[in-house]
Amino acid sequence: MQLLNLSETVNFMSLRRITSALSILLIVASIASFATKGLNWGLDFTGGSLIEVSFEQSADLTKVRQVMDENGFGDATVQNFGSSRDVLIRIAPRLHAEGESVGEKIDSKMIGDTIMSALTAMDDTATMRRIEFVGPSVGGELREQGGLAMLTALLCILIYVALRFEWRFALGSVSALGHDVIITVGLFSALGIEFDLTVLAAVLAVIGYSLNDTIVVSDRIRENFRKIRQGEAEEIINISLTQTLNRTMVTSFTTALVLLALLFVGGELIKGFATALLFGVVIGTYSSIYVASSIALALGISKEDMMPTEVEKEGADQDQLMP
Template identity: 65%
Template sequence: MQILNFKENINFMRLRLPAQIFSGVLILVSIFSLATNSLNWGLDFTGGTLIEVGYQQPAKLEHIRKQLQTADFNDAIVQNFGTSEDVLIRLAPREGVKAAILGDQVLGALRSDGEQVDMRRIEFVGPNVGDELAEQGGLAMLTALICIMFYVAVRFEWRLALSSVIALAHDVIITLGLFSILQLEFDLTVLAAVLAVIGYSLNDTIVVFDRIRENFLKIRKAEPAEVIDTSLTQTMSRTIITSGTTILVLIALFVKGGALIHGFATALLFGIFIGTYSSIYVASAIALMLGVKKEDLMPTEVEKEGADQDPMI
């Protein structure tokens, strides 16, 4: 039983041109930001030292930055971590200085005015490991897109395969653009979230394409745009329920999960919205633009041996 039932078709394709212009603007802005601002790479990719300290009272970040600059840590990135009493300090790699010694130097600088500061944790990631992770992460994303294109081409048709990959690239570029524009930290958890967005968006697109193929065989006299609108309307209740329940879980993770998974939850929350949008106005609209029609989705008839012989022989 459907909880949401749309009795009349929604004319999605009527807005495909404005939607494509909107998507084009978002992609251009994202690419420009990635080219100029790049990403705020986390220590997983850049290497360096991460130090978490705790104060008895709310920490004054500007004062902490001045203390670290006085101690010759001019490249330190200081930010709150979860609460106003917890502070996260990121330092670029320093050759010949061990993480433990670096932590003692930072603590000495922070305690210079007699304030009580506790060391919570200290982590070190080598720059060579960071370069390797960045390269492998990019290769993993590229490999996923190629495998997805091959899968959809085999299951459906090359126009739908190309449309789905363009939609996935659209989702990835805009999600990365969001992190670049807002300068949110991009670490391995965010990379995992981006890959999860690819999977979610693909699943949504496959459901829509499956219904499009089914309706092309059922509604033989309708125009392609009408068939696509019908298919999107029929899958809309499923999309709303699936996206809605997923968003509720992600909001709970974002609010209660702590600062460690804020980036993960942010990427997935944004990815759910952009993935649902791209299934309608990128994947389906591009398939229509490429000229998908009933004949392209008809199953291939296999002629049986002896079918053309006279049955009386």
């Protein structure tokens, strides 16, 4: 029985050696970037104060930094935020000699008033748009719990996939998830994009998206292993990937359209979230096709592994003895 002419399929697995080398290169580059540059942790994880200030004309960042230095905030990070008229000021928590955090003693409103008074004296069009404050102990706790949440999600997914699929597919699926997370985080490290709680939420969403895509592909491969009587494992995987290609591309394309709108129209506050998800959709689609399936094929998946176990009926021996 042959469901689809093999000549009509896309030979995805012919590129598996090239894509495997590409994946290894990207993973190594991501780990190297994380080890050397680290992540540009957002205020949620580092603690401190964040103030967004708007001007009527383009802001002179050099003058803003000078004003901050003159008022005792020389360690502040000053950068444009969205446009040349909007400025984002980040102030890290500082410690007294006895080790107590300044940020935990000084009210954030007092910090904002001090900075705004200085900026208004420089330019009377300066207006505060928002101010946020996170204590350093809270930031460290959020970083720890965020990493724990990601590891817990991966562990739960590993257990679920191991129970649902043959171990070769389970290992391929979990490897694909790890592949997506490492490369997505590596992108943020390499580009120096701020990594905050919204980006962490996006990474967790990428795990769910990639898993859903991988399970759809794995289900079709398992189904075709049981239905197609002729053909090697590589050919059956190619047939399965071709059959799910339309669904994969339509889902990825429509999701990408929404994320592109968020990226270009949603504003700076949601830019990191949209960037992580958009890149995650692309890398998740790639890993569903080439990482999970390639690993299962490399581990020697075969038709015998996909065949359901026959359960012997009670009393079958007695039936065979009856004339």
